[in-house]
Amino acid sequence: MFGLFKKKEKDTLPALFDLDNNPLMEGDLVEVLRYELGKSKLILIDKVYYYESVKSGKQISWLKMIDASSDRQKVKKILDS
Numbered sequence: 244m245f246g247l248f249k250k251k252e253k254d255t256l257p258a259l260f261d262l263d264n265n266p267l268m269e270g271d272l273v274e275v276l277r278y279e280l281g282k283s284k285l286i287l288i289d290k291v292y293y294y295e296s297v298k299s300g301k302q303i304s305w306l307k308m309i310d311a312s313s314d315r316q317k318v319k320k321i322l323d324s
Contacts, residue, residue, distance in 0.1 A: 259285070259292065259305060262313070265320040273318040278303050282321070294318065 259267040283294040292305035308316045
């Protein structure tokens with residue numbers, strides 16, 4: 244009725260941070276600390292973030308990487324030296 248209780252669609256993506264509080268963006272290389280993914284790339288598929296293993300190609304949703312104590316991702320960003 245009058246659109247008062249209509250759900251609003253979210254078009255914004257969540258801000259992701261690694262354990263050292265470095266911001267993560269699509270295309271970043273990270274060391275994943277769970278699921279034996281190892282070195283992985285952060286990719287975006289249909290407005291959802293995934294970590295894709297460089298070695299095996301296995302994909303894991305970003306939701307499975309949330310650290311409960313800090314709300315950061317259980318990954319470490321590989322910084323260019």
